[in-house]
Amino acid sequence: MRDCVSGIKAQSTLDTQIAGRLASGEMAIDDTALLASEIPSTGLSTVGITPNTEPFIKRAPRIARSALFGVAFVSAMFVTALGAILSFSDVEPQIDQSYELLRANLVLILxxxxxxxxxxxxxxxxxERRRTAPLLHRxxxxxxxxxxxxxxxxVGSFSFSFISQNLNDIFGNDVRDNMSQASAILEDYVDQELSDxxxxxxxxxSALNAQPRDILNRISLTAELQIQARVRDLDSVYILSDQGDxxxxxxxxxxxxxxxxxxxxLQSVVNGGVAYQKRDDLDYLIALTPLPGFANAYLYVGRGLRSESQVLSSISGIEAATLSLQNFNRKQSKMRTIFLLTLIETAFLIVMASIWLGLLLGNRIIEPLGRLITAAERVRAGDMSVRVDVGGDWGEISxxxxxxxxxxxxxxxxxxALVKEHDISEQRRQFSEAVLSGVRAGVIGLAxxxxxxxVNNSAEQLLGVDGxxxxxxxxxxxxxxxxxxxxKGRESILATAEDQVSFEIDGQxxxxxxxxxxxxGPREDTGWVLTFDDMTRLVAAQRHSAWREVARRIAHEIKNPLTPIQLSAERLQRKYSKEIKSDPQxxxxxxxxxxxxxxxxEQMVNEFSAFARMPAPEMDNVNIQMLLEAVLFEQGVAFPQIKIYQKDKPKTELTVWADERLITQALTNVFKNAGEAxxxxxxxxxxxxxxxVIRAEIQxxxxxxxxxxxxxxxxxxxxxRSRLLEPYVTTRESGTxxxxxxxxxIAEDHGGTLSLTDPSAGEKGACVELRLPKRSKDLPLEHAR
Structure with missing residues (x-):
């Protein structure tokens, strides 16, 4: 009991140390497991803050982990802000960098x-089991x-929905349709110019092919090209070879x-036709066609869209607006993703900061409560000397x-005072239990x-039940x-009653x-004690003693006249049997x-005499197997019409400490009764x-x-059935x-028992079980007479 209380006190002291260190910040949040093996050398009478005396070399890894977490947390905040700033740039590479930066930062935050x-x-x-007030902390x-x-x-949901809706309103379907129509008009204009x-x-x-070949040289050809260029408003005219010269x-x-x-x-116009297009980098139209009148030559012309034209100004504006719209549509999905990542990472950082703040503030608030809970636990464990030391001004908690x-x-x-009274009551209880367990009589307490x-042990044994x-x-x-x-006891004025009852237990x-x-006690709440003794053996002994006395007297009174009666009848038979002529038969x-x-x-008188004068057994080591075999042989001769045998003979010699003559008599009586039945x-x-069939088994x-x-x-x-073991009780008409x-x-004189049982299920007949203690001559039978 003292070891148990000491263990509880040690655990309570450990709880106090954990609560104090957590609250004071001297111990990290996940350090409680390290204190599970700390066992204080002495008990504390006051619950307070236990200073952290752990060597710095053991606390260094935890301090390093906390510092690393703080640096990583601040870095995540900085990266989130940087990604949000870069996302507002018009430069597409910076937006991509912001997106990748926020993705990597999300992994760090996770x-x-x-x-x-x-x-x-x-x-x-x-x-939880090593902390105080874990639910409140939670x-x-x-x-x-x-x-x-x-x-x-x-806020994040509303902001994301608002921005998405505004983007859809600003650059919605109407704007896209108008831009599409403007682009279509622009394309139609350019197509018309290309057609011209x-x-x-x-x-x-056609004009060049119609000129005579012999008068055309480079100079005259150039002059002709200048005239044609002015007439047809062309900005450039070239004649190229098939090699591009x-x-x-x-x-x-x-x-x-x-x-x-x-x-x-060049290959697209080899077989004739015209190839024309607009240069992407300039507002300039070009066209290419072969010259059949010249060997392997091509005509290559160009015309620019005039800057003084109002259409050119509109075309440039439409192209710029279309390009901006395309760029925005391409960036819109990524911008939304960046904005969503920013919101998620910001929410994560705020929640983590709140959890950390909740832990720290919880430690500060729970510290005095933890002391009180630890002290209450020690009181619950039986340590009434504990006192709470609430340091500082905690108001109502103090x-x-x-x-x-x-x-x-x-x-x-x-x-x-209670322990003293309990000790006295415990001594009385132990004394009462010792008395109850030691008495041979059965005792039952009743309300x-x-x-x-x-129910005492003797009552359980006498009644054969579990108390x-x-x-x-x-x-x-x-x-x-x-x-x-x-x-009767409850109705009696003296509140007491005596009685004798008989009932069957285990077949007896x-x-x-x-x-x-x-x-x-008060009459309405009086307790009752019922004591009882097993008088079965005493009653049986008295009954046997009475029957032995009756048998002795009957044998004495009857045996004396039997001899002269028998002699007289024999004498009458010998002397007068020849003289009687009228009816000799x-x-x-x-x-x-x-x-x-x-x-x-005379046989009945002899049995009475044998029962009345049962001799004391003369004990010796007897081979019970050999004795059983001899009785089986004798009974086999006496009852030849009955199959008498032994089943499963033991392989080892079985010896009992008994009187061979009395055991033989007992077995003979059992076999004789079975044979007659x-x-x-x-x-x-x-x-x-x-x-x-009569079958014997021994084991x-x-x-x-x-x-x-x-x-x-x-x-x-x-x-x-149990009365058949009493004297002069029989089911046969001629039996004694x-x-x-x-x-x-005989069985009781040898310390054994005799039981009348039924055979196994499915079998008919009767079964007798004779049990004899297996004793050696060094352990004589105590009650042998």
Whole structure:
């Protein structure tokens, strides 16, 4: 008990140290597991803050982890702000950088959230049994987290929805449709200009092909090209070879730098036709066609869209607006993703900061409560000397600590008084239990209502029941034979009653002497004690003694006249049998009847005498197997029509400490009764094929020798079976009722038992079990007579 209390005190002191270190910030949140193995050397009488005396070398890894977490947290905040700033740039590479930066930062924030969740779990859940007020601490963290998370979710959701809706309104379907129509108009204008340019190049090609070849040289060709260029408003005219070399050229000041057509363009007009297009980098239209009149030559012309034209200004504006719209549509999805990432990361950072703040503030608030809880736990464990030291000005909590200290002081005084009274009561209880367990009589405690409250060991053994099954049960339901005596006691003025009852237990009739009395208490709540003794052996001994005296007197009174009666009948038979002439046969029958009945009476008298003068056993080591085999042989000769045998002979020698003559007599009586019972049923059935069987078994069972004899006779009666073991009780008309009584007497004189049982299921007949203790000559039978 002292070791148990010491263990509880050590655990309570450990709880105090953990609470103090967490509250004071001297210990990290997940350090409670490290203190589980700390065992204080002495008990504390005052609960307060325990200083952290742990070496710095052991605390360094935890300090480093906390510092690393703080640096990573600040870095995540900075990266989130930087990503949000870069996302507002018009430069697309910066937007892409912002997107990738925020994605990488989200991974960092998730790692920080996992680490913080692990530490919170270790603080509030995994180490719950070693912390004080874990539920309150949990609620602090939950409230702070909820207070930060709900506004972040609400504001973020509204902001994201608002921006998305405004973007859709500004650059909605109407704007896209208008821009599409403007682009279509622009394309139609450019197509028309290209068509005109195509007609001009075709006319120019026809004109050049119509000129005589012999008068055309480079100079005259150039001059012709200048005339045609002015007439047709062309900014540039070129004659190219199939290799792309310029054979002749005419360029106006507005013409851009010459650009050789690609091989694909040249090949597209080899077989005729016109190829024309608009240069993407300039507002300039070009066209290409072959010159059939010139060997492997092509006509290449260009015309610019005039800057003084109002259409050109509109075309430039439409192109710029279309390009801006396309760029925005391409960036819109990524901008939304960046904005969503920014909101999520900001919400995560705010929640993590709130959880961290909740832990720190929770420690500060729970510190005095933790001291009080730890002190209360120590009081619950039985340490009434504990006092709460609430340092600082905590207001009502300090008042609560003072009230707690006054309460524990008063409880300490009362506890000492109660312990003293308890010790006295415990001594009385132990004395009463020792008395109850030591007495041989059965004792049952009863409430006023008859409910059983106490059953001693002797009562369990005498009744053959489990005492726990009787507790709290009404006596009239579980021990109805005792209920009448209890009722008499309650109705008696003297509150006491005595009675004798008999009932069957384990197949045997048991006789009990009862006494019911009340013990001191109010009449309406009086307790009752029922004591009883097993008088079965005493009653049986008295009955046997009486029957032995009767048998002795009957044998004495009857045996004396039997001899002269028998002699007189024999003399009459010898002397007068020849002289009687009128009816000699009747005379012979009468004398024979007298002689036969006298013999039967003499045999009965001998049995009475044997029962009355049972000799004391002369003990010795007896081989019970050999003795059984001899009896089996004798009974086989006496009852040849019955199959008498032994089943499963033991492989080892079985020896008992017994009187060989008395054991032989007991076994002979059992086999004789079985043989006569089987013969009677064979005669009564009239079945010539009926085979009587008597089977014997012998084995060692729980330190005893068990001899079991079974037959297929009529069996035992269902009621009053145990009375067959009493003297002069028999079911046969001609029986004396002494056979089984003698066997029982012999078994009891050897410290054994005799039982009348039924055979196994499916078998008919009777079974007798004779148990003899297996003793050596070094352990003589205590009650052998």
């Amino acid at each position: 790692l920080l959230a996992i680490y913080l969740g692990y530490r919170v779990w270790g603080t509030l859940f995994a180490a 609620r602090f963290v939950f409230i702070f987290s909820l207070a930060a998370l709900l506004p972040a979710i609400i 340019l195509g007609e001009d190049i075709s006319d120019l090609s 310029v054979l002749a050229r005419v360029e106006s000041p507005y013409a851009p730098a010459f650009r050789v057509p690609t091989n694909g363009v 008042d609560l600590g003072g009230a707690f200290n006054r309460m524990t002081q008063q409880l300490d005084f009362q506890r000492h 006023q209502t008859g409910r059983i409250t106490l 726990s099954a009787l507790l709290d049960a009404p006596i009239d339901e579980v021990l109805s034979p005792f209920a009448a005596a209890f009722k 009739i048991r006789n009990f002497d009862l006494r019911v009395s009340a013990y001191q 009747t005379f012979e029958n009468c004398t024979q009847t007298i002689i036969r009945q006298v013999g039967s009476l 089987v013969s009677r049923i064979a005669e009564a059935s009239g079945d010539e094929n009926f085979q009587g 060692e069972d729980d330190g005893q020798i068990l001899i079991r004899i079974r037959d297929n006779g009529p069996g035992w009666p269902v009621t009053d 009722g002494l056979g089984l009584a003698i066997v029982k007497r």
